[in-house]
Amino acid sequence: MSLETLSELARKATKLAVKKGADQAEATAFTFVEDLTRFANSQIHQNVATHKDGLRVRVVLKKKIGDVLVGAFDPSSVEGAVSDAIKITKVSPPNELFKSLPEPKKYTALKGTYDRKTAICDPNFRADNAKRAIQVAHNKANFVKAVAGSYMTGSASFAVANSLGTDAKAQISLAQMAVTVISEKQGSEGHGYYSAYARNVKEIDVDKIAEKAADKSIGSVQPVRLEPGEYEAILAPDAVALSLSYVSNGFISTWFQDGTSFVKYNLGKQVFHKKFNLRDDGRDMATLYVSPVDGEGVPKQSLILVKDGVVNERSICYDSYTAGKEGKDSTGHAVVPFLETFAAGPDLTNMVMAPGDASEEEMIKETKRGVYVSRFHYVRTVNQPRMILTGLTRDGTFLIENGEITKPVQNLRFTDSFLDVYKGTQMIGKDQERQALATIPTLKVTRLRFTGVSEQ
Amino acid sequence: MSEDLAKVALRTVQKLGASYADVRYVRIESENLHVKKGVPEEIRRRTFAGIGVRAIAKGSWGFAGTTILKRASAVDTARKAYKVACASARVKKTDVKLSPIPARKAKYSTPFSKDPFKVSLKEKLDALKTAERTAAAESKQIVKTSSSSFRAHREKKLFLSSEGANIDQTIVWCGGGVSATAIRSGDVQIRSYPASFRGNFNTAGYEFFESLDLAGHASETAREAVQLLSAEKCPATTTTLITAGDQLALQVHESCGHPTELDRALGTEADYAGTSFLTTDKLGTFRYGSPKVNISADATTPRGLGTFGYDDEGVPAKDVPLIKEGVFVNYQSSRETAAHLNLPEGSSGGMRADSPLAMPIVRMTNINLLPGDWKVEELIRDTQEGILMLTNKSWSIDDRRLNFQFGTEAAWLIKNGSKEQMIKQATYTGITHQFWGSCDAVSNDDWHMHGTPTCGKGVPGQVMYVGHGVSTARFRNVRVGIA
Numbered sequence: 001m002s003l004e005t006l007s008e009l010a011r012k013a014t015k016l017a018v019k020k021g022a023d024q025a026e027a028t029a030f031t032f033v034e035d036l037t038r039f040a041n042s043q044i045h046q047n048v049a050t051h052k053d054g055l056r057v058r059v060v061l062k063k064k065i066g067d068v069l070v071g072a073f074d075p076s077s078v079e080g081a082v083s084d085a086i087k088i089t090k091v092s093p094p095n096e097l098f099k100s101l102p103e104p105k106k107y108t109a110l111k112g113t114y115d116r117k118t119a120i121c122d123p124n125f126r127a128d129n130a131k132r133a134i135q136v137a138h139n140k141a142n143f144v145k146a147v148a149g150s151y152m153t154g155s156a157s158f159a160v161a162n163s164l165g166t167d168a169k170a171q172i173s174l175a176q177m178a179v180t181v182i183s184e185k186q187g188s189e190g191h192g193y194y195s196a197y198a199r200n201v202k203e204i205d206v207d208k209i210a211e212k213a214a215d216k217s218i219g220s221v222q223p224v225r226l227e228p229g230e231y232e233a234i235l236a237p238d239a240v241a242l243s244l245s246y247v248s249n250g251f252i253s254t255w256f257q258d259g260t261s262f263v264k265y266n267l268g269k270q271v272f273h274k275k276f277n278l279r280d281d282g283r284d285m286a287t288l289y290v291s292p293v294d295g296e297g298v299p300k301q302s303l304i305l306v307k308d309g310v311v312n313e314r315s316i317c318y319d320s321y322t323a324g325k326e327g328k329d330s331t332g333h334a335v336v337p338f339l340e341t342f343a344a345g346p347d348l349t350n351m352v353m354a355p356g357d358a359s360e361e362e363m364i365k366e367t368k369r370g371v372y373v374s375r376f377h378y379v380r381t382v383n384q385p386r387m388i389l390t391g392l393t394r395d396g397t398f399l400i401e402n403g404e405i406t407k408p409v410q411n412l413r414f415t416d417s418f419l420d421v422y423k424g425t426q427m428i429g430k431d432q433e434r435q436a437l438a439t440i441p442t443l444k445v446t447r448l449r450f451t452g453v454s455e456q
Numbered sequence: 457m458s459e460d461l462a463k464v465a466l467r468t469v470q471k472l473g474a475s476y477a478d479v480r481y482v483r484i485e486s487e488n489l490h491v492k493k494g495v496p497e498e499i500r501r502r503t504f505a506g507i508g509v510r511a512i513a514k515g516s517w518g519f520a521g522t523t524i525l526k527r528a529s530a531v532d533t534a535r536k537a538y539k540v541a542c543a544s545a546r547v548k549k550t551d552v553k554l555s556p557i558p559a560r561k562a563k564y565s566t567p568f569s570k571d572p573f574k575v576s577l578k579e580k581l582d583a584l585k586t587a588e589r590t591a592a593a594e595s596k597q598i599v600k601t602s603s604s605s606f607r608a609h610r611e612k613k614l615f616l617s618s619e620g621a622n623i624d625q626t627i628v629w630c631g632g633g634v635s636a637t638a639i640r641s642g643d644v645q646i647r648s649y650p651a652s653f654r655g656n657f658n659t660a661g662y663e664f665f666e667s668l669d670l671a672g673h674a675s676e677t678a679r680e681a682v683q684l685l686s687a688e689k690c691p692a693t694t695t696t697l698i699t700a701g702d703q704l705a706l707q708v709h710e711s712c713g714h715p716t717e718l719d720r721a722l723g724t725e726a727d728y729a730g731t732s733f734l735t736t737d738k739l740g741t742f743r744y745g746s747p748k749v750n751i752s753a754d755a756t757t758p759r760g761l762g763t764f765g766y767d768d769e770g771v772p773a774k775d776v777p778l779i780k781e782g783v784f785v786n787y788q789s790s791r792e793t794a795a796h797l798n799l800p801e802g803s804s805g806g807m808r809a810d811s812p813l814a815m816p817i818v819r820m821t822n823i824n825l826l827p828g829d830w831k832v833e834e835l836i837r838d839t840q841e842g843i844l845m846l847t848n849k850s851w852s853i854d855d856r857r858l859n860f861q862f863g864t865e866a867a868w869l870i871k872n873g874s875k876e877q878m879i880k881q882a883t884y885t886g887i888t889h890q891f892w893g894s895c896d897a898v899s900n901d902d903w904h905m906h907g908t909p910t911c912g913k914g915v916p917g918q919v920m921y922v923g924h925g926v927s928t929a930r931f932r933n934v935r936v937g938i939a
Binding site for chain 1 (some may be wrong): 466496499500518519523537547573576585637642724813814849853854858861885887915
């Protein structure tokens with residue numbers, strides 16, 4: 001379905017809701033195509049091609065709000081969604097904190113976000129690339145035991161209209177590849193991982209992904225046990241991105257308004273190192289899910305989250321509802337429909353951390369005794385205002401001694417305040433890597449508290 | 457209409473030459489209600505329907521799914537599934553083999569008294585508002601955020617296979633919860649009832665939500681949140697740990713549920729969630745826990761969130777012992793993974809997909825820690841010194857499911873057989889088999905079903921609803937107070 005057809009559908013549903021008595025109405029039509037080839041044990045074991053349509057209708061009647069989503073675009077489904085949303089408003093109490101759906105604002109479309117060849121990629125193409133990755137990894141060493149991973153191609157399109165005049169649309173194509181390599185020597189396994197996120201299959205360098213994953217895996221066999229404690233640490237972009245996805249909850253208006261955000265207790269303070277600069281920008285082509293507008297059709301703009309280590313009230317991201325509660329305007333962070341999670345609310349999906357001037361080699365050279373972390377795994381928040389996180393290392397953890405990586409170590413558990421960890425940022429990588437929701441350099445931090453070791 | 461489309465898709469993929477195929481027509485309705493600080497913040501209804509076609513061609517799997525419910529789309533989706541399977545065969549080491557099952561023609565519906573979708577919105581929202589306002593009233597200055605939630609899910613699915621299966625199921629579940637967040641001087645403490653993260657859920661009707669009596673527990677929930685602000689921090693030590701069911705459910709989930717999934721043990725989840733320390737050489741011999749520990753995967757447990765009639769391969773719901781008197785005796789499996797290990801009993805019946813657009817994978821059903829021979833009061837009375845932890849707050853475990861760390865909303869210091877003092881920021885950590893090996897008591901008088909509706913697994917990511925029957929249990933020499 002074309003983007004223009006999605007727009008027509010959104011406008012039609014909005015008009016229908018108003019005709020049926022809504023004070024305000026909004027409709028979002030979307031299509032998400034996800035084709036994914038998954039491999040493990042060096043063969044393809046799962047392979048899917050999916051097409052998902054959705055129409056979300058939000059209706060406001062005397063501050064009573066009905067929110068209905070259906071997975072079809074036929075006239076009876078559209079009519080049913082609008083009628084159901086209206087019915088909800090007839091029987092529900094008002095939400096007195098609701099101010100208004102967003103007023104229309106002009107936006108400039110983004111160019112070059114959609115590649116048709118990527119969006120409709122053939123399964124044989126993905127299978128052949130999976131085969132290539134498996135071969136490259138196995139060719140690295142004869143003790144590479146198994147290769148796993150996935151290659152995804154597809155597209156995401158949405159159009160949103162509201163009764164105040166908002167009429168916006170966006171479309172991207174997607175290509176993602178991730179490779180995990182498992183090596184084994186004398187009964188000891190080593191794992192390595194690398195991934196790439198793009199909007200065009202041409203940007204997916206299969207050989208590079210497979211080689212990097214294999215190198216980490218080969219170097220990780222026969223790890224030694226490192227005693228828990230505080231160590232200098234070099235965090236690869238994947239590790240920074242995962243920890244940051246939890247820390248960044250502090251910049252979300254729902255957390256701020258509930259009093260659980262660390263920003264609320266540190267307004268105007270230098271929470272992070274002064275070298276630490278972070279923003280969210282849905283128009284930055286260096287990020288993956290670029291879009292000129294958010295899920296409510298509000299234009300995306302750059303929001304400074306951290307400037308020179310300092311956070312303040314302007315660091316908070318809003319959608320129209322949470323902004324209205326504080327008499328503010330949305331910052332354009334309503335989640336786009338195909339990224340909608342279980343809970344409603346705004347989110348950060350295009351974070352960019354400013355690069356520094358160090359290479360990873362220089363960081364290692366500057367480390368006396370520390371740990372190189374390729375990835376974090378299963379990170380969770382233990383304490384929200386202090387942003388204490390726990391989690392483990394995974395897929396390549398190495399000991400650095402006197403400026404050199406000397407040996408692989410068993411996976412470690414960390415439990416630490418990431419306000420403190422990031423405050424201890426010592427060096428920032430000059431190269432950024434695009435992860436799913438953030439574009440991030442490598443960081444060297446003065447200390448990270450490891451609290452446990454996992455068994456081999 | 458739906459059966460016609462499913463039949464069209466099945467015929468198409470069979471004609472193309474698939475050696476095996478199944479088609480699921482699935483329609484999922486959900487309702488999410490959330491009242492926060494006195495206003496209805498979410499009144500959301502979602503409906504999705506579609507067909508998913510799974511096929512084996514040239515010895516490999518292919519899958520395609522669509523939400524477009526038209527004949528042409530059903531044909532196109534079947535063709536895609538076949539084409540994708542052929543593409544998979546380009547990177548194949550061995551042909552897919554399935555353990556045999558009889559092709560069943562059957563129907564199943566979740567038993568319930570009150571359809572949660574037919575109860576008026578007003579009644580549900582009134583119940584939520586009463587509970588939320590009761591929590592807020594406990595201490596208006598200190599309880600900064602209070603909320604209550606209701607969630608209902610109805611899933612109609614039709615399963616047809618090239619072997620002749622025709623299974624029609626309707627699964628209904630619902631539940632909810634209430635929580636209060638107390639804040640003073642940057643200290644944030646939360647208490648929830650009957651469980652954290654929006655409550656508890658069972659395959660049942662609205663009568664289950666009513667039985668939770670959120671309003672009746674709201675004051676105590678908020679009062680405890682306020683009390684936690686004045687509580688001392690959990691000490692950093694090694695001690696006896698008693699975990700209540702609303703924490704132990706997630707411990708069972710993470711440290712027994714996931715590592716006993718055979719797809720993980722065989723390496724097919726290595727690229728995402730990870731593998732398992734319970735490798736196939738350990739089956740039948742490995743001492744996972746103490747003789748007090750008996751854990752089963754039981755898809756027949758009444759009201760369990762993982763209770764159904766048949767899995768998404770047409771395998772009937774089973775009760776499969778996983779850990780018997782501490783010994784690892786079985787995996788959770790699928791037809792393919794069971795065939796891989798030549799398991800004589802075949803699939804454990806745990807293959808499920810979270811939507812018509814997802815390929816089924818091995819999922820937990822109800823992973824239950826079977827009741828022991830203690831009463832909760834006896835168990836506490838029998839403990840000279842220790843900590844009782846309640847209600848999960850944080851959870852983390854490594855990619856082989858060995859090193860875990862959990863945090864709970866509240867905890868009590870136990871001294872000389874009684875709860876002496878409330879403490880906060882309680883955490884504990886351990887290694888799975890050592891932890892379960894230290895279990896010396898399991899209660900039987902507070903055993904009930906806990907529902908986890910947000911279990912994530914797979915690529916593309918799927919979110920499944922699973923259950924855990926647990927009670928209170930005691931563990932010796934556990935490291936606590938890490939954060």
